Amino acid sequence: xxxxxxxxxxxxxxxxxxxxxxxxxxxxxxxxxxxxxxxxxxxxxxxxxxxxxxxxxxxxxxxxxxxxxxxxxxxxxxxxxxxxxxxxxxxxxxxxxxxxxxxxxxxxxxxxxxxxxxxxxxxxxxxxxxxxxxxxxxxxxxxxxxxxxxxxxxxxxxxxxxxxxxxxxxxxxxxxxxxxxxxxxxxxxxxxxxxxxxxxxxxxxxxxxxxxxxxxxxxxxxxxxxxxxxxxxxxxxxxxxxxxxxxxxxxxxx
Numbered sequence: 124x125x126x127x128x129x130x131x132x133x134x135x136x137x138x139x140x141x142x143x144x145x146x147x148x149x150x151x152x153x154x155x156x157x158x159x160x161x162x163x164x165x166x167x168x169x170x171x172x173x174x175x176x177x178x179x180x181x182x183x184x185x186x187x188x189x190x191x192x193x194x195x196x197x198x199x200x201x202x203x204x205x206x207x208x209x210x211x212x213x214x215x216x217x218x219x220x221x222x223x224x225x226x227x228x229x230x231x232x233x234x235x236x237x238x239x240x241x242x243x244x245x246x247x248x249x250x251x252x253x254x255x256x257x258x259x260x261x262x263x264x265x266x267x268x269x270x271x272x273x274x275x276x277x278x279x280x281x282x283x284x285x286x287x288x289x290x291x292x293x294x295x296x297x298x299x300x301x302x303x304x305x306x307x308x309x310x311x312x313x314x315x316x317x318x319x320x321x322x323x324x325x326x327x328x329x330x331x332x333x334x335x336x337x338x339x340x341x342x343x344x345x346x347x348x349x350x351x352x353x354x355x356x357x358x359x360x361x362x363x364x365x366x367x368x369x370x371x372x373x374x375x376x377x
Contacts, residue, residue, distance in 0.1 A: 131358045133158035136209040138201065140192055140249065141219035143170035145318035146268060149346035150216055153354045155183035159214065162205045164190040192219050192245030193237075202252045212256050214357050217246040218268040220286075224333070225326045226279045234325060235282045242286035247293055254301065261305045264357050267294045268349070271314045271371065279329050298366065307364040309356040314371030317343040341374040 137154045141147035143165035151161045155178045163171040168189040175185035188204050190197045205212055220242045223234040250265055257263025272280055273287030291310055298308040324330040349370065356365040 131157040132214075135213035136160045136162065136205060136211050137214035137216060137357075138162040138164060138205055138212060138249075138253070139216045139218060140164045140190065140245075141268075142174065143167040145320065146313070146316065146346045146349045147216070147218040148174055149350035150218065150353050151185070152178060153347070153350040154214065154216075154357070155181070155185065157354055157358060160184040160186070160209050162186045162188055162201070162209075164188050164192075164201055165219065166191050192249060193240040195248060198245075198249050198252050201249070202256070206256060211260060212253050212263065213260070214264045214266065215250065215253050215257075216266045216268070216353060217249060219245060220268065220320070221323060222283050222320045224279050224283055224324045224329045226329075227281050229326075230282065231325065238282050238286050242283075243289045243293070246290060250293075250297065254297075254306070257306050258301070258304050262361070263306045264309070265294070265297065265306065266309045266311060266353055266356060268311045268313070269294075271312055271369070271377075273310075273312055274369070275377065277377075279326070295366075298364075302364075305361070307361075309353075309365050310367045311349060311352060311356075312367065312369045313344060313349050314375045315341065315343040316346065316349060318346055341372050343375075344370065344372050 137159045139147050139151045142151045142163040151163055155161045163174055163185055165171055171187040175187050178185040186208055188201050190201045221238055223238055267290050269290040270287045272284050273291040276284045294308050294310045321333050352368050352370055359365055
């Protein structure tokens with residue numbers, strides 16, 4: 124992260140979920156480098172504290188709010204704490220997610236539930252909690268991190284596909300509802316990104332296929348690539364709404 128803070132987002136406050144690693148961590152650093160106050164949200168508090176120290180040492184402003192997006196009390200606390208500290212919520216980056224890939228026939232139904240609760244319901248609930256604040260401000264930007272899996276279904280990805288298709292539909296419907304309120308929405312759809320997300324795949328055969336067939340067979344995206352795309356969307360003039368960004372590695376076919 125550059126130690127030189129610029130002012131594109133000066134005075135704005137951004138909540139970033141899943142900020143303890145990967146895309147969320149990179150996004151928090153990038154938005155801070157553009158001048159935003161960043162609110163770091165995830166379950167792993169130690170990681171968030173380390174990230175906040177790094178951001179602050181570079182001249183940024185960071186607030187740590189440990190949050191489990193599947194818990195409604197945590198969501199309310201995240202929103203209330205942010206407003207109490209910074210008086211506004213200008214950007215919401217719904218990035219928290221899990222990718223528990225399994226064929227339907229041998230899937231653990233608790234993994235279906237976890238993906239729905241984290242990837243989709245948590246995103247919906249946090250958007251619901253944040254939206255009235257943005258409406259009162261007559262401005263705001265909701266960025267929802269989806270996936271190429273939200274565009275194209277694949278074998279052994281059924282549960283994950285369902286949540287990401289849901290994210291895309293929810294975001295577009297929300298856009299239509301709030302477009303006259305000065306609120307913008309962006310769907311970010313990454314292809315293969317080298318993060319810890321694939322480390323949590325419970326099916327070892329699929330995990331190996333992902334690692335060998337995607338990550339090792341191409342030059343995958345880095346978290347910083349997605350962070351730059353998010354920064355691009357949220358730094359456009361108010362009259363410009365970048366609704367959707369599909370981002371694949373150059374050598375990814377599907």
